[in-house]
Amino acid sequence: MEILETAAALQALTEKWRREGRSIGLVPTMGALHEGHLQLVRTAAAQNDEVVVSIFVNPTQFNNSEDFKLYPRVPDSDAEMLRGTGCTVLFTPTVEEVYPRPTVLQFNFGALENVMEGAHRPGHFNGVATVVSKLFHLGRPHRAYFGQKDWQQVAVVRQLVQDLSFDLDLISCPTIRETDGLAMSSRNRRLSPEARAVAPRLYEALQLAAAQLQHTRQPELAQQAALDFLGAYPQIEVEYLQVADARLLQPLPAGTEPGQEAVICLAAWLGGVRLIDNVVLLLT
Amino acid sequence: MEILETAAALQALTEKWRREGRSIGLVPTMGALHEGHLQLVRTAAAQNDEVVVSIFVNPTQFNNSEDFKLYPRVPDSDAEMLRGTGCTVLFTPTVEEVYPRPTVLQFNFGALENVMEGAHRPGHFNGVATVVSKLFHLGRPHRAYFGQKDWQQVAVVRQLVQDLSFDLDLISCPTIRETDGLAMSSRNRRLSPEARAVAPRLYEALQLAAAQLQHTRQPELAQQAALDFLGAYPQIEVEYLQVADARLLQPLPAGTEPGQEAVICLAAWLGGVRLIDNVVLLLT
Numbered sequence: 285m286e287i288l289e290t291a292a293a294l295q296a297l298t299e300k301w302r303r304e305g306r307s308i309g310l311v312p313t314m315g316a317l318h319e320g321h322l323q324l325v326r327t328a329a330a331q332n333d334e335v336v337v338s339i340f341v342n343p344t345q346f347n348n349s350e351d352f353k354l355y356p357r358v359p360d361s362d363a364e365m366l367r368g369t370g371c372t373v374l375f376t377p378t379v380e381e382v383y384p385r386p387t388v389l390q391f392n393f394g395a396l397e398n399v400m401e402g403a404h405r406p407g408h409f410n411g412v413a414t415v416v417s418k419l420f421h422l423g424r425p426h427r428a429y430f431g432q433k434d435w436q437q438v439a440v441v442r443q444l445v446q447d448l449s450f451d452l453d454l455i456s457c458p459t460i461r462e463t464d465g466l467a468m469s470s471r472n473r474r475l476s477p478e479a480r481a482v483a484p485r486l487y488e489a490l491q492l493a494a495a496q497l498q499h500t501r502q503p504e505l506a507q508q509a510a511l512d513f514l515g516a517y518p519q520i521e522v523e524y525l526q527v528a529d530a531r532l533l534q535p536l537p538a539g540t541e542p543g544q545e546a547v548i549c550l551a552a553w554l555g556g557v558r559l560i561d562n563v564v565l566l567l568t
Numbered sequence: 569m570e571i572l573e574t575a576a577a578l579q580a581l582t583e584k585w586r587r588e589g590r591s592i593g594l595v596p597t598m599g600a601l602h603e604g605h606l607q608l609v610r611t612a613a614a615q616n617d618e619v620v621v622s623i624f625v626n627p628t629q630f631n632n633s634e635d636f637k638l639y640p641r642v643p644d645s646d647a648e649m650l651r652g653t654g655c656t657v658l659f660t661p662t663v664e665e666v667y668p669r670p671t672v673l674q675f676n677f678g679a680l681e682n683v684m685e686g687a688h689r690p691g692h693f694n695g696v697a698t699v700v701s702k703l704f705h706l707g708r709p710h711r712a713y714f715g716q717k718d719w720q721q722v723a724v725v726r727q728l729v730q731d732l733s734f735d736l737d738l739i740s741c742p743t744i745r746e747t748d749g750l751a752m753s754s755r756n757r758r759l760s761p762e763a764r765a766v767a768p769r770l771y772e773a774l775q776l777a778a779a780q781l782q783h784t785r786q787p788e789l790a791q792q793a794a795l796d797f798l799g800a801y802p803q804i805e806v807e808y809l810q811v812a813d814a815r816l817l818q819p820l821p822a823g824t825e826p827g828q829e830a831v832i833c834l835a836a837w838l839g840g841v842r843l844i845d846n847v848v849l850l851l852t
Contacts, residue, residue, distance in 0.1 A: 304587075305587055382733075388680060389678075389727055390675070390676040390677075390678065391673055394673075395672075396672060417732040421734055422733060447671040447672060447673045448702060451579055451583075451705050451706075451708075
């Protein structure tokens with residue numbers, strides 16, 4: 285596994301690979317790797333000749349400077365974890381390398397980002413789309429891998445790829461969970477023992493909402509059931525809990541028909557740490 | 569010269585060229601080719617192994633549906649003109665081929681598009697940035713060629729390339745003029761004989777403003793001199809005439825220092841046809 289730190293070095297290498305006809309998988313991450321990331325890397329390694337993993341805590345997607353400052357950074361153990369996973373190149377640029385000058389252009393994804401993460405984190409998806417575009421142009425992937433824990437991010441990147449005709453396949457992979465159900469996340473490292481103990485309730489609430497939705501087809505009842513459940517845990521402060529169309533991300537209307545794919549997404553604070561999770565279900 | 573009509577065919581060919589290590593130049597046009605376009609193509613041919621010329625009247629960059637409808641389309645004579653210029657592939661997609669689905673994402677270039685063309689043609693540069701991004705991803709150019717007649721467009725595309733780290737060189741080429749000074753433009757074909765006779769006054773007005781600016785360093789005086797001059801021609805209706813910083817495109821303040829690069833841009837209507845032109849000068 286080679287470690288590259290400059291955009292020019294990565295571009296030169298991926299250009300060479302393209303010229304040699306080698307297929308390239310890209311796994312963009314912000315580091316503090318966990319098993320969820322490693323699964324993306326293993327999937328990429330199974331489907332491509334070369335795998336680029338980028339580790340870059342992207343300042344432009346943080347609407348909260350404290351969150352950016354506290355985001356975990358553990359480069360040495362990240363590099364260690366990647367050995368043996370099939371990662372060919374680890375790309376760890378500085379902020380100056382990715383943003384030699386401040387950017388001017390702003391992306392807007394309309395309805396897709398007027399809800400949930402987009403609504404609660406102004407500018408977040410502009411930062412995501414900007415850095416993802418840059419990484420696509422540096423890494424020249426045939427396939428790019430994203431985790432479904434960030435469901436809305438996957439939807440936004442899918443729209444980006446489609447609207448700008450990026451020549452690559454976007455591959456989204458299932459959320460990986462701890463044995464107690466907590467979705468793996470780099471931010472989990474920041475949870476206090478007390479917060480960590482209660483964190484699995486988030487996924488339980490989502491499962492409860494999913495069962496309720498499947499049973500009643502009433503999004504509001506599903507939402508309320510989950511909120512009531514979480515209300516019993518004062519350590520959890522829900523930022524949003526939304527039942528939505530899985531593709532369009534818009535709130536599902538009452539009495540939705542079978543065949544509809546729904547996603548239930550939440551964001552919640554636990555002792556100063558913001559976690560997100562979701563479940564997807566097909567109404568039957 | 570090969571003619572390709574599908575995105576997939578162009579992508580396959582440019583992928584093959586990249587694999588073979590052949591350099592690619594792209595000249596995006598909306599057709600109704602003139603000598604200005606042909607100069608871009610010849611420049612591209614001198615600097616690259618392969619040259620892709622795209623002809624696509626891009627609906628998303630027209631804020632005026634009448635202008636879109638009336639935009640000249642002469643595919644056969646365009647193809648004829650390209651023979652012998654060094655164009656390797658002529659790409660002539662349909663609207664459905666470029667936009668299989670309506671796009672969702674919107675670009676905003678902030679101050680760069682809050683003036684001149686951006687201010688007078690809402691959504692224009694979003695459409696330009698969208699189609700240029702698509703053509704870059706289909707054509708995979710090492711170098712892309714644009715004419716300086718569309719000065720603001722060049723500035724916007726330069727920002728796009730920089731902000732999204734497109735791996736290509738943007739090459740802007742001088743405006744080509746008729747012997748009487750009129751900037752070559754596809755829209756010139758739509759001028760009535762009377763409008764065509766008076767059209768060279770636009771460039772004269774710009775030259776007058778440039779001389780005045782060089783002499784007085786007073787942008788307002790320069791602007792007024794040009795407007796006074798054009799006021800004598802009732803067939804010409806000026807939409808804007810702006811003295812600006814050549815890079816930032818913002819209005820130049822009075823008393824600008826030597827060393828400043830300025831651009832004087834105008835848009836004007838002549839008998840239902842909208843023309844633009846500009847001159848660039850270095851204050852000495």
